[in-house]
Amino acid sequence: MTSTETFHCTTCPSECLLTVCVERDGDGVAHVTNVQGNRCPRGKRFAEQEVVCPMRILATTVVVEGGDEHLVPVRTCSPIPRALHKDAMETIRELRVSAPVRMGDVIAANLLDTGVDLVASMDVGPA
Structure with a gap:
């Protein structure tokens, strides 16, 4: 067809x-x-x-415990298949990080076995 x-x-x-x-x-x-x-x-x-196979960068936020911000923006280092975004969001929703967080810190390595890391996009200091 x-x-x-x-x-x-x-x-x-x-x-x-x-x-x-x-x-x-x-x-x-x-x-x-x-x-x-x-x-x-x-x-x-x-x-x-x-x-x-459409590919997209995934950008969202992760909860920060003990930080001067409650959320840290995060993104995938490179695009992942768009079909995996829903599963990735379910995984990311469960994540918690402790302050301090530095921009570029790996929040989740090899997200969903894609070979792509989820990294912080901003610094978050301690409360």
Whole structure:
């Protein structure tokens, strides 16, 4: 089955409007057959990744105990599959860290066995 998807590339400020032809095999696995609208090679790579396995940085907060802030913003060091975000949030919701926390501290190593660490995005001092 062949379909066409249209979305904007987000790899640079140009935000090219991409038109992507997608063919799904009998098992429902998507294969990109054509990409149009990209003004650079990154757009083609982005379109293929977005159709096959969309990846996103996950940003949220974690509870801090004994800190001058109650929450510390955190993010994944690199993108993880968007399909894992719900499971990642369930794991992160249970986390607690003790102050002090420094920006870049690893809050959760190898989140959901993705090979990607969850790190603090801000310093939090002791209360």
